Amino acid sequence: MGNTFGRKFKITTFGESHGKAIGVTIDGCPAGLEIDEEFIQSELDRRKPGQSKITTQRKEGDKAEILSGVFEGRSTGTPIAIIIYNKDQKSRDYSHIAEKFRPSHADYTYESKYGIRDYRGGGRSSARETAARVAAGAIAKLMLKEIGIDVQAYVSQVGGLKLDKPYTELDISNAESNMVRCPDDNIANEMIALIDQTRKNQDTIGGVVTGVITGTPVGLGEPVFNRLHADLGKAMLSINAVKGFEYGSGFEGVKMLGSEHNDAFRKVDGVVTTDTNLSGGIQGGISNGQDIYFNVAFKPVATIMKDQDSIDKEGNPTTVSGKGRHDPCVVPRAVPIVEAMAALVIADFYLLNKSSKL
Amino acid sequence: MGNTFGRKFKITTFGESHGKAIGVTIDGCPAGLEIDEEFIQSELDRRKPGQSKITTQRKEGDKAEILSGVFEGRSTGTPIAIIIYNKDQKSRDYSHIAEKFRPSHADYTYESKYGIRDYRGGGRSSARETAARVAAGAIAKLMLKEIGIDVQAYVSQVGGLKLDKPYTELDISNAESNMVRCPDDNIANEMIALIDQTRKNQDTIGGVVTGVITGTPVGLGEPVFNRLHADLGKAMLSINAVKGFEYGSGFEGVKMLGSEHNDAFRKVDGVVTTDTNLSGGIQGGISNGQDIYFNVAFKPVATIMKDQDSIDKEGNPTTVSGKGRHDPCVVPRAVPIVEAMAALVIADFYLLNKSSKL
Amino acid sequence: MGNTFGRKFKITTFGESHGKAIGVTIDGCPAGLEIDEEFIQSELDRRKPGQSKITTQRKEGDKAEILSGVFEGRSTGTPIAIIIYNKDQKSRDYSHIAEKFRPSHADYTYESKYGIRDYRGGGRSSARETAARVAAGAIAKLMLKEIGIDVQAYVSQVGGLKLDKPYTELDISNAESNMVRCPDDNIANEMIALIDQTRKNQDTIGGVVTGVITGTPVGLGEPVFNRLHADLGKAMLSINAVKGFEYGSGFEGVKMLGSEHNDAFRKVDGVVTTDTNLSGGIQGGISNGQDIYFNVAFKPVATIMKDQDSIDKEGNPTTVSGKGRHDPCVVPRAVPIVEAMAALVIADFYLLNKSSKL
């Protein structure tokens, strides 16, 4: 029931991990946008499995095909449907999970809610679904680029290893230069080693992705409920394995005094700006033109290679162990997903804001 | 544009801080629910100003009046409108903020987005709007009570003072026994002293509210986008001054290994349960029947009594200082608001889930 | 559950016929619109009971009060709540219908659907609810006036008495000059006589309201489902007692050949126009800049003064007879309601269309 996101730039996704295809329909993309298919594909490639030794070794082609809504290279204002066929589907044996509930997976809750579940590779609950989001997010990014808005993300923490510099002191574009997507090469190397070791231990580990949105005009966000950060938070929390979201000063901000936390306004060269930006670019739920930045917490991947105690569908004790090829840490591949969801939120609010004034 | 929340248990709020009235229309409350008006009022009383020395000393009656949707004490399935007249509106002088932008308030963003703003007391951006949510949440709570679901919240942190026990080791009901709404009396006293001192310093401070939902049946939540925790997070982030949301293991969980973090299933006395609950009662975006728990971070209140640098509408430097009576720390009064929003989310998902199976 | 209408210019109504108040919240009205309260009241006065001998003789003040969303005479972009208190509520005896189902009323269906019903004056199913729509529609009209769009309606049929001229041959503004709101005075007099006679016969009779929208820009409407005429039709069909809707050539158009029905394009003085307008100003679900015109069929009012056979709540045969003061024909008072709903639809599509192109 909840497979649509957005109001004016609205996406609907479909597809299971091991079904015929996954895909997305975008309704509300303005007409006249140049659709760069290579860019869409490059975004999918950033998310695809098998990129490096610290991601799952599965090989999924993830070739996006546009079925509608684009004519002579431009959006037509009609729904843009994108399909990604599931190619690498050897008819694997899933009997080891068909009758069991994997710990901290969605097996038990889907089975209970729907009375039936496509157990192959997690079915609809698989993070494979996020490929559709990345494809849609790529189109949102193309639109935002026209307006001068840029959405970036990077890995800022893996397990206990934390990049303690604020984004303002980093060259975020450097994140793509290493396999963990952390812009600081030293920490990146430590993170890679930690993930690699965790993988060898047949275990998994969590991490944090930081997102930064620059170039946002003043006025995006629709209070009181659809505050910009509320929708942004929901977008992030809708990604598999996410356990937390904070923006601006976040959880650390609670320790501060108001006199420390308030961002003083100043007009510089005709432009209103703030001396500090603990607000994270959003005040009263509306963008104030400063950078928007936020953190997204990802739990350790639930599929581990070790044996774990669990129960089967009848409630009998049983043992579950991971098979196949899985990510030891989700954050490197989560970076483009975080960016995609952020781009979708900003694109939506940008279009919504067109009717704020008469 | 964003003044409606929920899909089946759907609320729409209206009203400015110093307008004639604030209020809410609830569309989708099932018919036949006994509406206990005293309970609604008691929830509003938990939120009202002037409760104690650590809240604002303003006196707002906040008397809720039901205008429709209830007949002979029961909901009729038609919209329930509740109005709260703004009684304590002396025609104060707001000229000190009419032409200025208060730091970290919504003055600048509202003015920019809409080209006009009701500057009296913050207008629509005032937290006064949350009284309407509390009234609606009270009705959601009445509905949830019929199903056996209980929603509670308490203050777990003020500034750097943190209650380090998990909720399972606390008697949450004790939270209402002290003015800061922290269930541990010792920490409560420290918190009260800290807030009181902050107030005397003409400053403000942040805090964290922890929410706990018990008795939730398995199956609530609508993936992939409307995951239970995604809507819950959005609900919390839509509350004034909130900077972050986490559930279950949250941001701390990123440091853990999968083998530590996974919640083993077990069937006890015919009921499926988990040995640990780092999932926070939600797996794959759907409730699993375990307790749902979460933290909400509130920044320090932006209105401080000290002078602050800012600009006026023309961009000229100016000085802003708080007047009137304001909260030195928002979390004690935020507790019923967090509960209200949580109750609204759960009520909505409960009704949505009625059509999951044929 | 279905008490909200519109997407960007969105209204939510509440209230029962004999409850404390009825009202509406408008979310999405652009900021900066001058709100002429006298105009809102004048629209309500066009709908109010007791206007003439051919309407119900009830006297309802229907005084609209704006509670929020307007500051210094202009809309602020926040929700505009309007309340109309139910003043003329003598504690009448409704026991004659509390236990009975009136034929062709909503008593039986509400009782069955909700298990409870406010039987006083029909409760929520009463056409009294439409006063809230007229108030909201007045604000939509104010917005449309700024853009140059005009919405008018008139009575074109009462019983078998039909005004057989197309709207293009009429001076629609003359409709307000007589009590039946038909722009042709001769037919108007016949209609008035027919309604008056029907009233004396303790009976009721149906009629048709014709609507005409001029000045609509090209481009309004959101195919494939939200075609302009589809939403317009839904808006009309959501009004009490409506049984049918047609636009442009309508039901008569089915008899025509394509070669007769097609509207040839022509460019005159730099403006694209059509020689004929059987399309009714809408092609492919999108306005083409020509006049939009449509007919709305209203059944005879169900409340008649004669005795009728029916059943009580237990299913026992009983007799029902109308009491009080009711309209013998609904169409004269339906004219402002049709206009209000049409204005709401056009305002909504106007705002939606702002993001069609990049």
Place this chain on the structure above:
Amino acid sequence: MGNTFGRKFKITTFGESHGKAIGVTIDGCPAGLEIDEEFIQSELDRRKPGQSKITTQRKEGDKAEILSGVFEGRSTGTPIAIIIYNKDQKSRDYSHIAEKFRPSHADYTYESKYGIRDYRGGGRSSARETAARVAAGAIAKLMLKEIGIDVQAYVSQVGGLKLDKPYTELDISNAESNMVRCPDDNIANEMIALIDQTRKNQDTIGGVVTGVITGTPVGLGEPVFNRLHADLGKAMLSINAVKGFEYGSGFEGVKMLGSEHNDAFRKVDGVVTTDTNLSGGIQGGISNGQDIYFNVAFKPVATIMKDQDSIDKEGNPTTVSGKGRHDPCVVPRAVPIVEAMAALVIADFYLLNKSSKL
């Protein structure tokens, strides 16, 4: 922007007439429904071109393929995506319409609204899109069948030839036995002759489709705006070429007196029924358990083989003439589309109604 229909049984369609594919995603179909793919295909076959001499002679395979949401023959509660590839796409020459606006088509309005248009075969504005609705409607029908609800439609008028018997005197199932889908064979033959003659005259003609829904439980419909007939009307008006909708007594009902029009209640064998059914099975916007019946008016198809005056994109006078193979009358093929949209509306309200009572 308007490519989604429904709230709980919600469909989103995509695709242009001559793009790669058209399709639909159904979100909200309850889990556990047996999905009969042959039935879906048989419904599409009822809509497909080239069925008979009175439909277009184009041959479109219209093979539906389910991509997701079905596992081991049953719906899983996740989105059901269905794709229909556009096979018969010879790279025809569309230069004759690329620069011209066909009269009473959507060329001009799409071009104006979006600034770009896929002119091949009408693009998104083509009735080809309705194949996706028929596929989705087939699944709605499968769900309704489980509940005992049956949706049927037939042709009741072609041009001036009208079947003057009410549906109650017809064997509707006989409609499928002739190529015009009129249950009365005598009138059917006249209709076929009229359409065939119109085709030979290189012209087109309009018609009426009547729909009948039986077995609906009491309680479907969500007043005040989402009355059952309001959504049903919108659904019908969203179909290409529709100009009008009426239900129950419809436009004829306006001539009646209330004393004639009211449907007396009666309890027969423990079941509440009505002596007459001028209400068309809906009272106060909610189903009352009686048959729901309605008429849908279709204009003559805009594409005719004769030359017509029009303008090109620059506004210069030009001549347009139909090429290829088109329907001389749309109603025979519209029957399954009307049924599909009706089934979608009823399925949606059935699911919505599950939470009306506590």
